[in-house]
Amino acid sequence: MNRDFVWAEEENKNKMHLVAWDKMTVPKKHGGVGIRPTRQANLAMLAKGGWRLIKEKETLWSQIMHAKYGRQRENLDILGNSQGSSFTWKSFSKAVDVLKQGCAWNIKNGKRTKFWLDPWVLQGSLKEVATMHIAEDVEQMTVADYVTADGTWRTDMFEALLPTEICQKILSVAVDTLSSEEDTLFWTASPDGKFSTKSAFNLITPQPQDPDEKLWRTIWRLPVPERVRVFMWQTCTGKIATNSLRFHRKVAASPCCPRCPGSPETILHTLRDCPPATFFWLRQTAGLHQQDFFTLDQGDWLSSNLLRTDTVATGMTWPAFFSTALWLIWKNRCVLCMQGSGAALTPPSLEHSILAKTKMWHNAWLAPPLLPCKGNRPADRVEKEVGWKPPTEGWIMLNTDGASNGNPGPAGAGGVLRDQMGHWVAGFVANLGTATAILSELWGISFGLDIAWKHGGRAIQIQTDSQLALQLIEARHDPIHPYATLLSAIRRKLNRDWLVRLTHTYREGNRVADWLSKHSLVYPYGMHELTSPPPGINSLIRDDMMGITSTRRVVATSSSPLPTSM
Known part of the structure; x- marks a missing residue:
């Protein structure tokens, strides 16, 4: 039906199909027109139904389906094809492989996820990539068994059993041992961890690489x-x-x-x-x-x-x-x-x-639209002098930053506490293993809050050059968000008995923290407190104390982000 519609074919009236159907279903940026193959689209929709069945356990329809066909199974295992089950249940069961391909465990307190058997760092189990045999009793150990009481990884328990690149990924995962929240499934194919049929379709549909991608994009954007x-x-x-x-x-x-x-x-x-x-x-x-x-x-x-x-x-x-x-x-x-x-x-x-x-x-094409709509015209920009600004009297300034060489790739975070005169109070660097840039930014804020509390600061102004990190902290994120555990820990630290202001700055005003985050990769894994500035950073600190600025083009129509007090 789709093919006949595209080529205007009617009953008893054949038309020439100029382009092969396989080419038509390729995304526009790869040389097709992006028509979704019906079979894969249907499978993605069935996966949506299966996802809702697993996540919406409190709804009446889900409870009925669980009670009738679930057979006391949990999570993805519940979608086994039970004998005598309904057409709807069998349809959901067809999508179980799609769900297994896109689901992983979001670690909270780590007590529910099996370290070696469940997918949480990789789409498969860690047992599959282990370099040595994993004993049966070890297989049943949970993620919580591999961290200390303060959430630090016990690297000696797994670093000899896994490839180095896998260990690096594990080290960037946050485990909140103080939380009562249990680990939950999230959808890895979406940035926010929520299921969408579009992401499921893209997951099961091969995405070809086309050297002419720029040409195809140009064609479909022509005015x-x-x-x-x-x-x-x-x-x-x-x-x-x-x-x-x-x-x-x-x-x-x-x-x-x-x-x-x-x-x-x-x-x-x-x-x-x-x-x-x-x-x-x-x-x-x-x-x-x-x-x-x-x-x-x-x-x-x-x-x-x-x-x-x-x-x-x-x-x-x-x-x-x-x-x-x-x-x-x-x-x-x-x-x-x-x-x-x-x-x-x-x-x-x-x-x-x-x-x-x-x-x-x-x-x-240039005429104004008949109906008001949000335009795509780029915002006007003006030149502005940007640099580090000292904190308000009685406050301490904390600058933090994160860096990822590859996104995801080798990642680190860094930060510095300074007084009203710009003098060094304390600093830190943290080698995070392998992480994304935004995860590095969040770790930097988390470690910075710990350092500030330790040094007795009770009026802290935090500056970061990541607007996204601020938005994630301020938003009421869903528990299945991939960074939900770390965000919860940051919120808990912000709600201590102190005054904290989270503000955004440009990179030109965050140069010391930026230097520290990149310098962190030369340190071993973990967070390292710095009582004095490391060699090579003194000139940046001196420039900030003298009020040296750099010219930057910024959006003229938007005001500076308002500080958030907690």
């Missing part, structure tokens, strides 16, 4: 009517119904051009080398571009023109003008084939028509 974008996609895939293609498929008597007897009607001939097209392009291409324009082969000709950045006299970008002109040249060719030469435009008339229509469409 032209959608029909022109589709035509350009067909052209770049080599699938418009020229006589050569129709003759190859045995639906045309001759492969020749209707205007040029003896010349095969290829895409390049029709759109560039046929006399009406040549007449038009000779008058539109500048002398410097003319030689390449008429000598390149089809693929290079299309890509070079679609990726150009210049504009024409009307202000229209060259790729948009080029695409629209090609479509109108093709439409004129179709009129010639269907209605005869008397109905087709002559070369001068065709040129006049193309110039008039491209100008009209360009003006229409």
